[in-house]
Amino acid sequence: MSMDINKIKAVGIDTDELMERVLNNEIIAHQVLAAFARETSVSELGNALDAGNIADACRAAHKLKGSSSTIAAHNLADAAQTELDALHAEELNQARVIYQSIVSSYEDIKQAIKQ
Amino acid sequence: MTKPVLSTYNSLETVSDDPRGMLICDDDIINRTILCNLFNDMYSITEASDGDEGLRAILSRPDDWAAILLDYQMERMDGLEVIRRLNRRGLTKRIPVFIISAEATNDVIREAYELGVMDVIEKPVVPYVVTRRVLSVAELFSARRRLSQTVQVQQNELLRRAAEILELNMGMIEALSQAIEFRDGESGAHVRRIHDITEIMLKGTPLGDGLSTKEVETIALASIMHDVGKIGIPDAILGKPGKLNDDEYEIMKSHTVLGAQMLEGIPQMHSNAAFSYAVDIARHHHERWDGAGYPDHLKGNNISIWAQAVSVADVYDALRSKRVYKPAFTRHEALKMITEGACGAFNPTLLETFNIVEPELAVLYENTYDEAK
Numbered sequence: 437m438s439m440d441i442n443k444i445k446a447v448g449i450d451t452d453e454l455m456e457r458v459l460n461n462e463i464i465a466h467q468v469l470a471a472f473a474r475e476t477s478v479s480e481l482g483n484a485l486d487a488g489n490i491a492d493a494c495r496a497a498h499k500l501k502g503s504s505s506t507i508a509a510h511n512l513a514d515a516a517q518t519e520l521d522a523l524h525a526e527e528l529n530q531a532r533v534i535y536q537s538i539v540s541s542y543e544d545i546k547q548a549i550k551q
Numbered sequence: 552m553t554k555p556v557l558s559t560y561n562s563l564e565t566v567s568d569d570p571r572g573m574l575i576c577d578d579d580i581i582n583r584t585i586l587c588n589l590f591n592d593m594y595s596i597t598e599a600s601d602g603d604e605g606l607r608a609i610l611s612r613p614d615d616w617a618a619i620l621l622d623y624q625m626e627r628m629d630g631l632e633v634i635r636r637l638n639r640r641g642l643t644k645r646i647p648v649f650i651i652s653a654e655a656t657n658d659v660i661r662e663a664y665e666l667g668v669m670d671v672i673e674k675p676v677v678p679y680v681v682t683r684r685v686l687s688v689a690e691l692f693s694a695r696r697r698l699s700q701t702v703q704v705q706q707n708e709l710l711r712r713a714a715e716i717l718e719l720n721m722g723m724i725e726a727l728s729q730a731i732e733f734r735d736g737e738s739g740a741h742v743r744r745i746h747d748i749t750e751i752m753l754k755g756t757p758l759g760d761g762l763s764t765k766e767v768e769t770i771a772l773a774s775i776m777h778d779v780g781k782i783g784i785p786d787a788i789l790g791k792p793g794k795l796n797d798d799e800y801e802i803m804k805s806h807t808v809l810g811a812q813m814l815e816g817i818p819q820m821h822s823n824a825a826f827s828y829a830v831d832i833a834r835h836h837h838e839r840w841d842g843a844g845y846p847d848h849l850k851g852n853n854i855s856i857w858a859q860a861v862s863v864a865d866v867y868d869a870l871r872s873k874r875v876y877k878p879a880f881t882r883h884e885a886l887k888m889i890t891e892g893a894c895g896a897f898n899p900t901l902l903e904t905f906n907i908v909e910p911e912l913a914v915l916y917e918n919t920y921d922e923a924k
Contacts, residue, residue: 456678457585457675457676457677457678458585458588459588459589459678461588464584464585464588467584468581468584468585471580471581471584472581498624498654499579501653502579502582502653502674502675503579503581505653505674505675506579506581506582506585506674506675506676507581508675
């Protein structure tokens with residue numbers, strides 16, 4: 437099973453960093469990305485924002501930040517950090533706006549992984 | 552595909568009984584996958600997705616882990632709580648534990664170190680850093696374990712040799728004493744019986760009150776040498792079949808003083824734990840409670856407990872054993888003669904103890920000491 441490196445790169449994943457992290461093992465890289473594509477933290481974040489539950493939203497954003505960093509999706513990790521900042525400031529409206537960009541980035545990455 | 556980081560460690564010295572398990576406890580499957588990939592060439596990996604599952608895995612086989620990697624923030628039970636529980640069981644001293652975290656605060660890190668965590672590694676992990684840190688510490692634990700095993704093996708060897716030397720000493724003392732008994736026309740088993748009776752008389756009895764087991768064993772060893780002075784008694788007296796005349800008897804009695812002098816004249820004996828007992832017993836095992844014994848006519852408690860124990864053992868064995876000039880007395884005859892003073896006066900506590908242990912002695916004479924019959 438081979439990945440289209442260019443498509444992965446195009447959605448903001450630092451593939452060099454990712455490949456170094458998995459010791460250049462493409463199978464492991466694929467497993468890691470596939471796991472990321474099954475992430476539930478984005479939908480959990482959306483649900484928490486809809487419910488106005490800041491604690492749950494923080495937890496989901498934190499998890500997303502961690503997994504994005506691990507696969508070297510730095511833009512998405514940065515967005516998750518911005519979301520966390522907004523949530524810590526209890527700026528729910530701003531958090532909802534940021535969430536839209538998170539969903540968009542995440543969907544792009546998911547599509548690239550699935551291809 | 553190459554794994555340059557790992558190849559550095561593949562040549563690490565390991566021993567067959569080193570634990571080879573690694574627990575990777577993280578609620579994020581992505582992190583678990585990456586960490587497994589880093590270490591699965593070197594360890595048998597067990598994965599756990601929360602602290603509770605991880606703790607159960609550790610406790611189910613605590614000796615199997617070469618290292619434990621714990622995420623800090625997990626559902627149900629976080630990494631710090633796992634470490635607290637491992638610490639309470641003393642396991643953080645035996646197993647290298649690592650926290651792998653992106654969000655541990657200084658307070659968390661401090662507590663983790665205080666609880667015995669070996670290192671806190673930041674997420675996302677950098678392969679070179681995490682493998683180097685984990686394997687260095689795991690190797691340190693392994694080396695410490697090997698060193699401890701080596702020390703244990705050497706200690707066991709030293710103890711074995713000490714036991715051998717002790718056995719050899721005992722054998723030499725016994726051989727010498729038996730050789731002297733042979734001159735006296737005895738089989739040599741007499742000294743072994745005196746050893747056993749003395750030990751029975753003093754171990755856990757009213758007479759031996761205050762003496763440790765070790766002391767009693769040393770006294771029993773010393774008792775073997777009670778008649779060592781007979782080596783200086785002429786054969787004509789020692790082997791005389793009839794009654795000794797007064798002069799001969801005086802010479803015979805001198806074996807007590809001779810024995811003590813002989814033992815005192817062996818410098819190598821002085822550092823032996825049995826030495827002072829042996830000298831005292833050799834000199835005083837013919838003293839009697841009323842002062843009618845010899846050579847110093849000691850009276851009452853001036854005679855040491857061990858010399859008293861050997862004196863009654865010597866008399867009892869002489870009565871129960873067949874000699875050229877007499878048959879072996881029965882158990883009841885011997886008991887009667889000793890308690891009624893036919894063989895000299897004994898300490899009441901000594902007689903009380905003797906009556907307590909005599910049934911045990913009778914069994915020995917009946918079942919074990921064939922040569923006395």
